[in-house]
Amino acid sequence: MTDCWIEGVDDSGYGLDHLPLGVGWFGTQPRAVTRVGDRVLPVGDVVDDQRFEQPVLNDFLAAGPTAWRETRGRIRDHLTDRRSARALPSVDEIVLGLPVRVGDYVDFYSSLHHATNLGKIFRPDGEALLPNWRHLPVAYHGRSGTIVPSGTRVLRPSGLIRREGEVEEGTTSAGRAPDDSPLPHRPWSLVRAPSAALDFELEVGFVVGRGNDAGDPIEPDAAAEHVFGVVLVNDWSARDIQSFEYQPLGPFLGKSFATTMSVWITPLDALADVFVDGPEQEPPPDARLATAKPWGLDVELGATLNGTRITTTNLRHAYWTFAQQLAHMTSNGAGSRPGDLFATGTISGPEPHERGSLIELAWNGSEPVRLDDGSERTWLEDGDTVALTASARSAAGERIELGPAVGTVRGGHR
């Protein structure tokens, strides 16, 4: 199918239509690399440029789409020129780190089905969607310093957790609501404990290549001039820590302990054939968020828990497209920088098996998920491994494998 001089590339997920970028560590020397089949090619072997010999890709990403495409073309030429043929290291021999230094990390909340599911769980008697949800892509800033590369173990966080019912022995001195609490007058107490409601979130992240200056917002239809590529993101969430802390400023410690990002960035150019119309939006977005081009992406997403496939969904279910997210994020005049990461929020589809988090799959603990080994989960246990995967197909039929984003939960810190 291809005339690549590396064997076994066809339909490996890493063919010549893909060419993801990462940073591999050759001893203490970081080098930009691409993956072809199960082999790793240092980009600096193809293009002699110091930007490919650094610990992160930020400087190259800043160069913009013309440079990205030219480099991609040169790598492709190199891989089809049999005079370049030689043995390349296996992907298993190379340690890959975070591909970028993330400046700001923004996490959206852009799946209609996810937001509706959470609304039904938390506000069973109210409207599932809050009044702003259909008018703008709701988002918050996450902690960029705790983004870890796929494969990093994830420490179960501890925090202050509210328990309903009579005050127990061993609760913190911070217990009990004051008598004039506006909440229903049920007794409750606080305990500091390891999270007992640890969850994953299946998300897709977009890596900014060329940023924008303050005061010069990005038009939604210009997104491809700014976004370099796509990663998978697991926005690990401690639901019990989050639920007590989040009013009125949003999630903080319930999410800031770790966020897993894949080590490979799939260039947007590799996904050129899978752009589709996003879902119909009602009401239609205002002029600053309206798009003329199709910005949905037909990318199949999945998650496994200890090897059991627990969800299969699709990025095209995102209600707000990444082009609208980027436009929104800069619409107030905020600048963005090369290496900034923004993620979709949990992607859930309309069907129960398409839910992108355990809180949805197990409906807040009431419908346990059964794994292939016969065990059941409502939340993640120590030792559990969550792997997020994704794939798309190019027009030529080549499979493109994104991610993965893998993490194993381990017992608490001190």
Add this chain to the structure above:
Amino acid sequence: MTDCWIEGVDDSGYGLDHLPLGVGWFGTQPRAVTRVGDRVLPVGDVVDDQRFEQPVLNDFLAAGPTAWRETRGRIRDHLTDRRSARALPSVDEIVLGLPVRVGDYVDFYSSLHHATNLGKIFRPDGEALLPNWRHLPVAYHGRSGTIVPSGTRVLRPSGLIRREGEVEEGTTSAGRAPDDSPLPHRPWSLVRAPSAALDFELEVGFVVGRGNDAGDPIEPDAAAEHVFGVVLVNDWSARDIQSFEYQPLGPFLGKSFATTMSVWITPLDALADVFVDGPEQEPPPDARLATAKPWGLDVELGATLNGTRITTTNLRHAYWTFAQQLAHMTSNGAGSRPGDLFATGTISGPEPHERGSLIELAWNGSEPVRLDDGSERTWLEDGDTVALTASARSAAGERIELGPAVGTVRGGHR
């Protein structure tokens, strides 16, 4: 009073007990500098170290308290050794930039009086404080990429703003609540417009020097081993943009357009004499947040608007101390990095003239603030200049001037 070879240092706010650090640009050459009186001394003239010849102080800050103190001692020795006497550049001749590359920026909400005032304004019929407020220091992550140094003009942001009442001409197509909205059935519409409720927030920021590793939380009483110093922070806020967007994930575009930080960092060591007990906390904080040392800071804070002093308050009013904030931020196992910035949130005192934001001073538009030129403000107008200032006194009676953090509002971006 001092035997410094620079004239006019005594009680200038920048004496030998202060020695703030910043980064001055000598043409295209960045150099770490300190300020003494109205003069600027490059640290590299005292200590030959490449860490003082970089565009940011992060590498020096990472070195930890022993290195910080040793450098401080050497600068002091240099300034009292008359053989070193020479002409130094005036502070007015040097451009100062951001002193650090901020990794993560966290903004707390730690003033009891501020949180109570906002609760009264937004929930007049409910409990002013939410149930979590006295149990943990509420916070959110801000946008580190839009932190600007003092003196940078601040663009008035535009955004989607909800207006109550019948739908007006020119509103976006996103208008009107659905008929099944859970909100009171008043008509409302959305307009995209420049913020008409632009505010400042008087805050103090803490710059992390030595960070912590993931899974190894910082004990509150160890804060001084990790925090290098103190800056002033203006967390500019567009109240109208924020109020529509913030549920359920917290403020986003209403704050992410700009945050002003002073160009000088006052080392914590310069404030050694003004540590005081924080306010009594009821209920007492749990073990992870409890402190044995006094972590309050007796630092007078002020703000002027176009030269009129509009508030005077004190950092000691902060209910949660910076030691508790840092402990909380890392209590879930999150790591922190040199250059991370965390801020107190608006500091308001108990009296009306001690309120640290316009929304409080003008009580959400109902009690305009009168300026010396006879004009009135409920919110900031284009051309308005807000200057945050702060001062403390060393045990020897020397005045220490922190900040300032100054910004002028200018009309909207495109």
